[in-house]
Amino acid sequence: MTAGETQQAIEAIFRIERARLIAGLVRLVRNVDLAEELVQDALVIALSEWSRAGVPANPGAWLMTVGKRRAIDAIRRDKMRERKHEEIARELDGECDGTAEGNEMAMNDDLGDELLGLIFTACHPILSADARAALTLRVIGGLTTDEIARAFLSSEVTIAQRIVRAKRTIGKAGLSFEVPRGAERAARLSSVLEVIYLIFNEGYAATAGDDLVRPGLCLEAQRLGRMLAGLMAEDAEVFGLLALMEIQASRLPARIGPDGALLTLTEQNRARWDQLLIRRGLDALARAEALGGDGPYVLQAALAACHARARSPADTDWPRIAALYDRLRAVMPSPVVDLNRAIAHSMAFGPEAGLRLVDEIADAAALRNYAPLPAARGDFLFRAGRLAEARAEFEAAPATCARRPFSSPAQTLVVDSIALRA
Secondary structure (H helix, E strand, O other): OOHHHHHHHHHHHHHHHHHHHHHHHHHHHOOHHHHHHHHHHHHHHHHHHHHHHOOOOOHHHHHHHHHHHHHHHHHHHOOOOOHHHHHHHHHHHHHOOOOHHHHHHHHHOOHHHHHHHHHHHHOOOOOOHHHHHHHHHHHHOOOOHHHHHHHOOOOHHHHHHHHHHHHHHHHHHOOOOOOOOHHHHHHHHHHHHHHHHHHHHHHHOOOOOOOOOOHHHHHHHHHHHHHHHHHOOOOHHHHHHHHHHHHHHOOHHHOEOOOOOEOOOOOOOHHHOOHHHHHHHHHHHHHHHHOOOOOHHHHHHHHHHHHHHOOOHHHOOHHHHHHHHHHHHHHOOOHHHHHHHHHHHHHHHOHHHHHHHHHHOOOOHHHOOOOHHHHHHHHHHHHOOOHHHHHHHHHHHHHOOOOOOOOOHHHHHHHHHOOOOO
16 A cells, blocks of 8 residues: 555544544543544544554554554543543553453443433533534544634634634533433433434525535535434434435436526426435434434435436425425414425415415515415415416515525425525
8 A cells, every 4th residue: 555545544434433423422521622632633643553564453452552552642641630530541441451352342342322412412402502513523534624624614713713613612601521311311302303304404404605506515514414314223313314415415416407596396307316325314314213203304315216206397296295384383383384385385286375375375484584385375376376466476575585504304395495486
């Protein structure tokens, strides 16, 4: 293996193992910054050692062992260490025996729980949504502060400060970096899923900047979702979120037209949809439904699947979509879900059905200045033959068309569902 190939191999291995290494070390040293430094030190040593001796058989275990040894050194250098640090050092001395078997034990000891604990900590509700997203992308996703700043169109200084404050808040709160149990785990899981999908949505429908979509952010969210599904194989909503992201991401190649504008579902060239992502999404949905899932993410994934299965807009199973929105409205009530429901009912049962439903939510504060509302109503009126009224609604839509944060997965469906007519 050439020096260049070794360098590429080390970089690839480090990207794959980084989050697991931080998870294993942060549980021991109880400090995210220190764990990141230890992992970085291990990488520097690997760059030197592997260039001479070659990549070891189990590179992840090798890096973990080096990281733990560096932790011991850091603890021993601290003359004011507390008794807990001494206990950790003695425990690590016993684990790091330098043998291949010891390396395996160091790498495989509860790493699933450790990584899951790190994810739950990075997404803790004690942090703001922006801080959770930035910290998750930095610690779990491995993105640099510059990459995160560019993704969210913010300054590197702002992102760095946000991450520092998040780590400080976690430290002051004395969080244990462990997986919560029982009711607390269920409550915290919603925060984890929310953060991952917040990242996906910012990529799928950017809220600022010149780019309408940022596929890189979608890819990171999908990677986090796949990681979470691998760690929580019995949770239906985890697979529901993964299915939703995979299916939605399959449309990315077809969402932007030659003029740079977003294309609706009816306008997209479905031959450009990524069939591999669709299959992955349908498999994840099947897993979620087999687990008895009927939560918000599973239902939204089922909605996305209806579009993915349709070879053309005319093949779309709108009665099923309308029924799914009826169920979604019961578990995740919101004016945006109601608007999607009105669109689905108009397609399934005629424009008058849609008009009746949309008129019921016309005064909702959340939909004030929300462009899809007049656009949807204009579409219903157009199809009902009420052309003058439709024109007025279509003329009103652009005036309210400002980008807004997509805080709910259902909101992205509006962008792909409404057939705007000029």
